[in-house]
Amino acid sequence: MYINKLLFLLFFTLPLVAENTFETKFNYFGNVGLSALDSKGYDLNHFNQDNINDSISLSPHSKIGLQVTLIKDDFTFTAQGLLREVHDSVKTDFTWLNMKYDINDNYAIRLGRIQTKMFLHSESLHLDYLHLWTKAPAEVYSLMPVGTFDGVELSYNKIIGEYNFNASLVLFGSYRDEIYSHENRESILEVKDSSSIYFTLENDKVLYKASYSRSKTNIGDDITTKVIVQGLEAYGNNMSRYSYEEKEGDIYSLGFQYKGESLIVDAEIAHFESNGLFPSSTGAYALLGYNINAFTPFVMYAENKNEKSHFDTSAIQTPDITSVTLKRGLDDIMYLTNFSQKTASIGIRYDLAVGLALKAQVDRISTSNYGDISPFGVGTSGLQRLGILSRDAGIEDKPVYAFTFSISFAY
Amino acid sequence: MKILLLCLTFTTLIFSNMRMYVSHNSAISTITLQEIKNLYLKKTTLLHNKKVTVYDNKESYSRFSQMILKKKDGAMHAYWMKQIFLGKNVPPRKIPSSHILTILNQDHQAIIYSDKLIDAKVIYVHQ
Incomplete structure (x- = not known):
């Protein structure tokens, strides 16, 4: 945090002190997106933007971003601000x-706030103009609930x-x-001691990516979970994994992209492993697009499977009626942590002008x-299911359709 | 009439070639197509182990991107948007044809393209 305050100060004072010696670039991007679900009683949740329900809404996918880049010799300062509406208030981030220093043609160091490179498009998730889709496949991209880190990045580049x-x-x-996690259920997520390594190999048409990340995450457990866990611990059960507090998580991912004259292919598989209440899970998606003049229709399929063993509480000892009741409560909590789902998508992008695209999905x-x-x-949660697609109490379990239309730009 | 047609054909041929130029005083004498691509997409700043500065030519930018970098205007824009917004790089400075000689005379490590003949050292011709 101290580093970021210093960078913030540097960013706005350096150009004044150094007068015209910096090459300065101002850029902006944005998205105006309308979205809705076809069914009542469902919510399509996103960790840090508005959820989508059966009312047509602008807020889940609308945003504006501004960026200032200052370049001086081998130093690059980048500041990018993002503004959007989240839960009836304007959120700015x-x-x-960060500051990047190119040590030489092969090595660079970056210090400050950096977006994660975990998945193929993690770094550009807010830049809707760069993507065919109107929204990234949550089956993979929600495995990493934060997209930004404060830290140090060392990178090595080599032309082969x-x-x-x-x-x-x-x-x-x-x-x-x-x-x-759902409507106005707000939590503070803390990520600490995060270390990641990413490898990419690319040319004009193909890109291969492999990533690994280990982080410690912390979300305060709610009072119900704490009471149940402590109650079952009193019966001699080891309940350490039934908590969101100070838990380690590992993510592995492999990605592939092909961008030919007309054909576009994206495919990615990722695995998340945790020793806490987050279910370990594997997510994957494949996207196939075909460019015909200004039109690019596409199809996409995404799937996420939580590991079934995560939900198995049969090893917990329940010698009496109190412990049975507590275990039933734990099973309810576990049931609500499940976010396994499948999404089949069809969409089209129309490039209206350079820097401006219309998209529908x-x-x-x-x-x-x-x-x-x-x-x-x-009764207590008011939900029949939580997850990415949550379902209110008493609502029938059926497939749901999400409709998104957006105008994306970047200049 | 035949001479006029011949002149027109000759002029078209000359103007359709994309040439890479450096200063007459530059030590650079050749460059490959791959090296041009790497420099203009800012994958490297080195040519023959020496730092160089590449410039875009405002008037020939679109033709150069399609002929040499094999990217249409939209793809080129998307490429630079990604580079800029990911904090990686910014595109080369765009200069008008009328400033080419001034730039080349000031900076002997400068490289620029043009589809017009100019009084500078040609290090690559793309037909």
Whole structure:
């Protein structure tokens, strides 16, 4: 945090002190997106933007971003601010705020606020203009709930024939943000001691990517979870994994992209492993697009499977009626942590002008449930399911359609 | 009439070639197509282990991007938007044709393209 304050100060004072010696660039990007679900009683949740329900809404995918880049010799200062509406209030973030020093043609060091490179498009998730889709496949991209870190990045670049190889190492990453699991359920997510390594090999048409990241995450457990866990611990059970507090998580991912004259292919698989209440899970998606003049229709399929063993509480000892009741409460909590789902999408992008695109997408989302939830669980949570696609109490379990239309620009 | 047609054909041929130029005083004498691509997409700043500065030519930018970099205007814009917004790089400075000689005379490590003949050292011709 101290580093960021210093960078912030440097960023705005250096150009004044150094007068015209900096090459300065101002750029902006944005998205105006309309979205809605076809069914009542469902919410399509995102950790740090508004949820989508059956009312047509502008807020989940509308945003504006501004960036200032200052370049002087081998130093580059980047500040990018993002403004959007989240839960009836305007949210502003610095999505990039860093200083990069190119040590030589091969090595560079970056210090400050950096966006994660975990998945193929993690760094450009807010830049809707760069993507075919109107929204990234949550089955993979929600495995990493924060997109930004404060830390240090060391990178190595090497040209090998027509390929460009890059290896990046991010150390001492940390971040703190408000996240929303459902409607107005707000939590503070803290990520600490994050270390990541990324490898990419690309040429004009193909890109291969492999990433690994380990972080410590912390979300305060709610009072119900704490009471249940402490109650079952009193019966001699080891309950350490039934908590969101100070838990380690590992993410592995492999990605591939092909961008030919007309054909566009994106494919990615990622695995998340945790020793806490977050279910370990594997997510994957494949996108196929075909460019015909200014039109690019595409299809996409995404799937996320939480590990079933995560929901198995049969090893917990329940010698009496109190412990049985507590375990039933724990099963309800576990049931609500499940976010397994499948999405089949069809969409089209129309490039109206250089820097301006219209996009439309329809998603069919279906969920998988593990175990069941008791009437008491439904009564206290008001939900039949949580996850990325949540379902209110008493609502039928069926596939849901999401419609998104957006105008994206970047200049 | 035949001479006029011949002149027109000759002029068109000359003007359709994209040439890479450096100063007459520059030590650079050759460059490959791949090296041009790497420099103009800012994948490197080195040519023959020496730092160089590449410039875009305002009048020939679109033709150069399609002929040499094999990217249409939209793809080129998307490429630079990604580079800028990801804090990686900014595109080369764009200068008008009328400033080429001034730039080349000031900076012997400068490289620029043009589809017109100018009084500078040609290090690559793309037909």
